[in-house]
Amino acid sequence: ETGVTQTPRHLVMGMTNKKSLKCEQHLGHNAMYWYKQSAKKPLELMFVYSLEERVENNSVPSRFSPECPNSSHLFLHLHTLQPEDSALYLCASSQARGTGNEQYFGPGTRLTVT
Amino acid sequence: DAKTTQPPSMDCAEGRAANLPCNHSTISGNEYVYWYRQIHSQGPQYIIHGLKNNETNEMASLIITEDRKSSTLILPHATLRDTAVYYCIVRLMTTDSWGKLQFGAGTQVVVTP
Numbered sequence: 235e236t237g238v239t240q241t242p243r244h245l246v247m248g249m250t251n252k253k254s255l256k257c258e259q260h261l262g263h264n265a266m267y268w269y270k271q272s273a274k275k276p277l278e279l280m281f282v283y284s285l286e287e288r289v290e291n292n293s294v295p296s297r298f299s300p301e302c303p304n305s306s307h308l309f310l311h312l313h314t315l316q317p318e319d320s321a322l323y324l325c326a327s328s329q330a331r332g333t334g335n336e337q338y339f340g341p342g343t344r345l346t347v348t
Numbered sequence: 349d350a351k352t353t354q355p356p357s358m359d360c361a362e363g364r365a366a367n368l369p370c371n372h373s374t375i376s377g378n379e380y381v382y383w384y385r386q387i388h389s390q391g392p393q394y395i396i397h398g399l400k401n402n403e404t405n406e407m408a409s410l411i412i413t414e415d416r417k418s419s420t421l422i423l424p425h426a427t428l429r430d431t432a433v434y435y436c437i438v439r440l441m442t443t444d445s446w447g448k449l450q451f452g453a454g455t456q457v458v459v460t461p
Contacts, residue, residue, distance in 0.1 A: 339391030
């Protein structure tokens with residue numbers, strides 16, 4: 235595997251379910267990100283982990299819970315979601331510091347909440 | 349971070365150069381200009397970035413005006429696979445930060461045969 239991978243690619247869940255999204259990066263980076271992209275809206279940054287420490291939490295509801303066990307893996311735990319949470323969830327990684335540390339994105343998980 | 353202004357859409361003929369403008373009149377001295385693109389329902393893809401000087405890589409060229417208030421992304425020979433939303437982002441970068449990317453609405457580029 236190369237780059238940034240995300241699983242599953244598609245997920246349908248009910249409002250009472252609990253599920254997790256997984257992201258893995260194979261680029262030797264030490265910062266990882268979760269973004270949300272709803273239909274017809276720009277990407278919204280949700281969480282940032284830099285050197286395995288959460289450094290950004292953009293007023294995201296508590297039904298979304300991130301976890302970063304090491305610099306290569308990032309999870310987004312989901313529970314009691316709402317239909318408006320249906321979106322494309324994108325993971326990205328980069329070097330934590332320095333100029334020119336562009337972010338590399340995964341293909342995303344298309345989430346549908348029924 | 350400074351905001352950017354891009355046209356909502358552009359058409360381009362296959363094989364021709366595509367010139368994508370971006371205005372960032374409030375950019376500050378330590379903010380870089382970044383370009384990403386997003387092909388439908390895929391993750392954004394990094395294209396190029398620059399601070400003051402023009403930059404070129406295998407994908408595109410970036411021309412930044414001398415006052416840094418605007419820039420142009422040039423795709424030298426557009427192909428159908430270049431159809432995507434292109435995002436111009438001004439990003440504050442320092443040596444000790446991860447540098448937030450703020451995505452706007454971007455420009456929908458459609459390359460036609």
